[in-house]
Amino acid sequence: MATPDLTIAGSSTTTARVKHPRSRRRRPRSVSDWIILVIAFLVAIVVVAPFILVLLNSFKSPSDYATGGPLAWPAHLYLKGIEAFWNNVNFPLKLWNSVFISALVAVFGVAVSVLNAYALGVGRIKGRIWIVVLFLLANMLPQEAMIYPLYYMFKQVGLYDNVWAVIIILTVLESAFGTYLLSSVFSTFPTAVLEAAALDGASRWQILTRIIVPISRPTLSVLLVFFFIWSWNEFLIPLVFLVSNDNQTVPLAVATLTGQRTMDITTTSASALLGLLPTLIFFLIFQRTLTKGITAGAVK
Amino acid sequence: MAVNSIGIAQKRVKRPRKVAEIGLIPEGSKRGRAGFWLYLIPGLILLTVVILIPLVWNVYISFTSWRGILPPTFIGLANWTALFQDQQFWISFGTSIALIIAMVVIPTLLGLVLAAMLFDLIGRKFNGSVASFLRATYYLPQLLPIAVASILIGWIVRPDDGALNTILRDVGLGALQGNWLGSPSTALPTIMVVMVWVQLGYPVVIFMAALQRVDPELYEAAEIDGANWFQRFRSITSHIIRPEVYVVTLTSTIAALKVFGPVYTLTKGGPGTSTLVPSYYSYVQFFQTTQVGYGAAISTALTVVIIVVAAIFLRAQNRSERLESER
Numbered sequence: 001m002a003t004p005d006l007t008i009a010g011s012s013t014t015t016a017r018v019k020h021p022r023s024r025r026r027r028p029r030s031v032s033d034w035i036i037l038v039i040a041f042l043v044a045i046v047v048v049a050p051f052i053l054v055l056l057n058s059f060k061s062p063s064d065y066a067t068g069g070p071l072a073w074p075a076h077l078y079l080k081g082i083e084a085f086w087n088n089v090n091f092p093l094k095l096w097n098s099v100f101i102s103a104l105v106a107v108f109g110v111a112v113s114v115l116n117a118y119a120l121g122v123g124r125i126k127g128r129i130w131i132v133v134l135f136l137l138a139n140m141l142p143q144e145a146m147i148y149p150l151y152y153m154f155k156q157v158g159l160y161d162n163v164w165a166v167i168i169i170l171t172v173l174e175s176a177f178g179t180y181l182l183s184s185v186f187s188t189f190p191t192a193v194l195e196a197a198a199l200d201g202a203s204r205w206q207i208l209t210r211i212i213v214p215i216s217r218p219t220l221s222v223l224l225v226f227f228f229i230w231s232w233n234e235f236l237i238p239l240v241f242l243v244s245n246d247n248q249t250v251p252l253a254v255a256t257l258t259g260q261r262t263m264d265i266t267t268t269s270a271s272a273l274l275g276l277l278p279t280l281i282f283f284l285i286f287q288r289t290l291t292k293g294i295t296a297g298a299v300k
Numbered sequence: 301m302a303v304n305s306i307g308i309a310q311k312r313v314k315r316p317r318k319v320a321e322i323g324l325i326p327e328g329s330k331r332g333r334a335g336f337w338l339y340l341i342p343g344l345i346l347l348t349v350v351i352l353i354p355l356v357w358n359v360y361i362s363f364t365s366w367r368g369i370l371p372p373t374f375i376g377l378a379n380w381t382a383l384f385q386d387q388q389f390w391i392s393f394g395t396s397i398a399l400i401i402a403m404v405v406i407p408t409l410l411g412l413v414l415a416a417m418l419f420d421l422i423g424r425k426f427n428g429s430v431a432s433f434l435r436a437t438y439y440l441p442q443l444l445p446i447a448v449a450s451i452l453i454g455w456i457v458r459p460d461d462g463a464l465n466t467i468l469r470d471v472g473l474g475a476l477q478g479n480w481l482g483s484p485s486t487a488l489p490t491i492m493v494v495m496v497w498v499q500l501g502y503p504v505v506i507f508m509a510a511l512q513r514v515d516p517e518l519y520e521a522a523e524i525d526g527a528n529w530f531q532r533f534r535s536i537t538s539h540i541i542r543p544e545v546y547v548v549t550l551t552s553t554i555a556a557l558k559v560f561g562p563v564y565t566l567t568k569g570g571p572g573t574s575t576l577v578p579s580y581y582s583y584v585q586f587f588q589t590t591q592v593g594y595g596a597a598i599s600t601a602l603t604v605v606i607i608v609v610a611a612i613f614l615r616a617q618n619r620s621e622r623l624e625s626e627r
Contacts, residue, residue, distance in 0.1 A: 036421055040414070040434055041434070043414065047440065047441065047500070050452050050456055051440070053463050054455065069466050070466050071467065115340070115343055116339070116343035118339045119336040119340035122323060123324075124323045125337055125340065137607075138347060140606060141606070142557070142602050142606060143558075143579075144583060144586075145354075145358050145600060145602065146354035147599075148358060148595065149353070149354035150350065153354070168350065169350055173350075176351070187324070189324060198325050204325070204335060204336070233444070235445065235560065235564075236560055236583070240587065250445070251445035252447070254448050265458065265461055268451075268458075272448060272451045272455055275451065276449075276452065279443050279444050279448070280440075282443075283440065283443055287436060
């Protein structure tokens with residue numbers, strides 16, 4: 001499996017402790033250890049400071065901000081900034097667009113990746129190394145190198161300014177990465193299981209859907225979560241394809257509306273808050289899956 | 301973002317030779333492995349239509365003059381000769397180098413130090429969950445949509461009443477106030493700060509996972525021999541996590557060359573050309589001035605640069621692995 005356990009007291013230290021009783025004793029903490037701990041926390045504070053600033057100032061009125069400054073606690077709870085942004089951009093609609101696009105891309109992307117990886121990793125078809133390199137290359141290319149022809153093509157077939165254009169393109173881009181990752185995961189699939197299934201007369205399709213997919217569900221769910229986040233965060237492709245207000249995604253709505261400098265300072269803050277809130281919620285729910293996934297592949 | 305290309309290091313996995321020649325499933329049917337092609341067909345068609353054809357087409361467009369409406373006219377190398385004399389094109393790659401410093405050099409070095417601090421010290425001497433908490437905190441900006449992250453920082457560095465300027469004034473450092481994104485001398489450094497903030501968590505997470513491979517007994521032996529932290533880091537840790545250093549620098553360099561969102565949302569390449577990047581420059585040619593042929597030349601040049609950089613990296617990685625295994 002490509003998803004190692006990341007908890008710090010992971011298996012390697014535990015086994016070492018068993019073999020080596022001396023290391024069970026926690027070493028004494030010196031003054032410099034405490035200093036390093038403080039430094040690590042200071043870095044963390046710097047990293048979250050922008051989040052805290054935005055949180056603090058989204059609930060202030062512009063005059064409250066002017067008198068109290070950005071660091072003061074809100075004098076009273078002011079929701080007009082958030083309301084203004086929410087209604088101005090029709091935020092629920094943008095949320096729905098983002099969820100719709102990201103969810104479909106995640107599902108389609110994983111499905112395409114599984115099919116590709118089945119042929120490449122399990123089937124080991126001829127020339128697979130070149131095909132994997134092709135998928136890897138597709139993943140590396142700048143989107144600008146494809147964007148204009150895609151824009152032209154989708155305009156011709158009438159899918160311009162349509163969420164399906166974005167869904168199709170992102171599915172391909174993300175499944176290119178998924179194919180690359182899953183091919184190598186599938187190629188280490190225990191052969192005994194596959195042989196047993198083949199002896200029992202399972203067809204290729206049955207082996208894929210009844211054995212490989214259920215067994216590799218942990219990897220697939222990591223992939224699903226990542227595809228969802230990547231699609232959610234995608235910027236250039238929605239920017240080019242989703243020109244009308246009703247089709248925009250959350251990042252696009254935040255970026256285009258905030259670009260108009262007419263917005264007052266606390267409404268701008270509220271727009272940033274609404275933009276980051278879905279990601280934050282997602283992060284809190286899927287934190288474990290995410291930390292596993294980031295290192296998948298890099299550690300093997 | 302950068303996570304998008306994790307996993308380059310998987311190339312290292314060596315498959316046993318014998319097994320590699322046949323599929324993993326014993327073939328009862330006479331069709332053999334060829335039947336697996338069926339599963340690859342949808343994926344290959346999609347890849348061809350959405351990536352390969354547009355890519356080749358884009359290269360062709362770079363040899364034409366095209367305003368997007370009438371059919372393109374072939375003009376040979378005209379776009380390319382213009383490109384190499386175009387000051388703005390070279391400036392945009394200069395900005396990319398600044399972004400490589402902000403997204404590769406600084407986060408990798410800082411990430412090494414932070415990962416070692418969290419893993420070696422805080423994880424062992426204090427508490428593992430403190431280390432996990434800090435790691436998650438560092439990683440948070442990586443998950444934000446880059447456009448939202450940019451707006452967030454853009455809000456803080458707003459001229460006049462922005463949080464940064466207000467705080468500077470309040471603590472008596474009013475002289476340091478600035479129009480951070482609006483003046484040519486500070487716009488690029490401000491974007492660089494945004495990118496460091498966004499990128500930092502990525503190397504920390506990858507390196508911390510890599511450090512788990514370090515055998516604690518090796519460390520203890522070195523400690524007994526009187527090696528200090530830095531000596532241990534140089535002679536043990538740096539060798540073991542080298543593959544991850546390659547992965548992180550390669551993926552981050554590619555990400556730095558592709559930067560578009562922050563420039564689009566914060567500065568539009570300005571003021572002047574101080575924050576112009578290749579991807580934004582080509583976007584402007586495609587969709588604003590509709591010099592499609594010229595935009596295609598810029599994006600093709602960017603593609604070539606990325607492929608060359610990746611090839612150099614992978615070569616260097618292979619060589620260092622060979623040297624390492626010969627030791």
